[in-house]
Amino acid sequence: xxxxxxxxxxxxxxxxxxxxxxxxxxxxxxxxxxxxxxxxxxxxxxxxxxxxxxxxxxxxxxxxxxxxxxxxxxxxxxxxxxxxxxxxxxxxxxxxxxxxxxxxxxxxxxxxxxxxxxxxxxxxxxxxxxxxxxxxxxxxxxxxxxxxxxxxxxxxxxxxxxxxxxxxxxxxxxxxxxxxxxxxxxxxxxxxxxxxxxxxxxxxxxxxxxxxxxxxxxxxxxxxxxxxxxxxxxxxxxxxxxxxxxxxx
Numbered sequence: 403x404x405x406x407x408x409x410x411x412x413x414x415x416x417x418x419x420x421x422x423x424x425x426x427x428x429x430x431x432x433x434x435x436x437x438x439x440x441x442x443x444x445x446x447x448x449x450x451x452x453x454x455x456x457x458x459x460x461x462x463x464x465x466x467x468x469x470x471x472x473x474x475x476x477x478x479x480x481x482x483x484x485x486x487x488x489x490x491x492x493x494x495x496x497x498x499x500x501x502x503x504x505x506x507x508x509x510x511x512x513x514x515x516x517x518x519x520x521x522x523x524x525x526x527x528x529x530x531x532x533x534x535x536x537x538x539x540x541x542x543x544x545x546x547x548x549x550x551x552x553x554x555x556x557x558x559x560x561x562x563x564x565x566x567x568x569x570x571x572x573x574x575x576x577x578x579x580x581x582x583x584x585x586x587x588x589x590x591x592x593x594x595x596x597x598x599x600x601x602x603x604x605x606x607x608x609x610x611x612x613x614x615x616x617x618x619x620x621x622x623x624x625x626x627x628x629x630x631x632x633x634x635x636x637x638x639x640x641x642x643x644x645x646x647x648x649x650x651x
Contacts (some may be wrong), residue, residue, distance in 0.1 A: 504597035504618070507611035515612045515632075524569045524580035528646055533628055536648045539576035543569040550581050556603025556622075557629045557647045560585045560595065577649030584642050589633060592641040593618065596631055605629060625650035 516530070528540035549570030553559050554577075563583040570579045585592055593609070596618055600607040605627070606620035619630040627650030636642045 500598075501591075501594045502598040502601060504593045504607070504609050507609045507616060510610045510612035510617070515610075515615065515617065524567060524582060524644075524646075527644060528578060528580050531630065531646065533648065535576075535626065536578060536628065536646065539571055539574075539578040539648070542571040542573045542576055543578065543580060544571060545569045549579055550583070553579050553581070553645075554603075554627065554629075554647050554649045556605065556627075557596070557599060557645070559583065559645075560587070560592065560643075562586055563643075579645075579647045579649070581645045582643070583645070584636050584640055586640045588639075589616070589635050589641045592633055592643065596633075600629060622650065 524545075525540050525543045528543060529537055531537050531540075545567065547565055547568050550559050550563070550565045550568040552570060559565075559581060560583070562585050563581075564585070566582040566584065568579075568581045568583075571577075587595070593616055597607050597609070600618065600620055603622070604624060605622045608617075608619055610617040610619075614634055616633045617631070618633070619628075621628045626648075628648045630646045632644040634642050
């Protein structure tokens with residue numbers, strides 16, 4: 403091959419390569435097309451609107467996320483209900499040996515449990531009492547959890563009470579309180595606790611039993627005050643209690 407032919411071949415080789423690659427798009431052009439799509443040029447408006455919208459975040463739920471992470475959340479998780487051991491009153495728990503032992507229950511007297519069995523509300527329970535004063539004041543009961551904190555000093559709410567419902571009245575000479583609550587203490591402990599409070603408060607105290615429900619009740623001669631308590635085992639532990647207390651005159 404002559405020197406002239408070699409020169410022509412060297413000159414034509416780059417041109418041939420350029421011709422072969424002319425049908426393919428350069429990488430720079432592919433990147434430019436992708437940029438146009440991301441910028442919204444020719445993209446679906448609905449898709450771009452969804453991508454560009456702000457993300458909705460609930461700050462309270464965000465604080466409770468990562469429950470399985472090594473680092474604990476910044477605040478404890480909230481609970482819908484208080485624990486059974488949360489105290490609801492200011493009365494101090496008695497120390498061991500300070501409780502009086504309630505006498506063994508006697509069989510229920512006729513009609514003693516009728517009010518509790520028939521009443522659907524605290525007002526109905528109070529209205530069915532044999533004590534005329536208590537029954538007449540029942541119609542004036544107003545429902546509010548605040549009444550649970552206004553119990554007579556001698557028959558207070560238990561310190562670990564978890565109030566379900568409360569009602570009371572101070573209208574027209576009445577001083578009536580009615581509370582439904584539970585306590586984590588065993589049934590016998592609650593019986594002894596309220597028996598001790600009643601005796602020390604100057605009340606008589608009678609203990610009756612029917613079908614697993616205990617009744618403590620009594621009166622105070624000095625002012626006509628009276629109380630009535632129904633106690634039963636709470637499923638899962640503790641005690642369920644209905645309490646009526648008439649502060650007297």
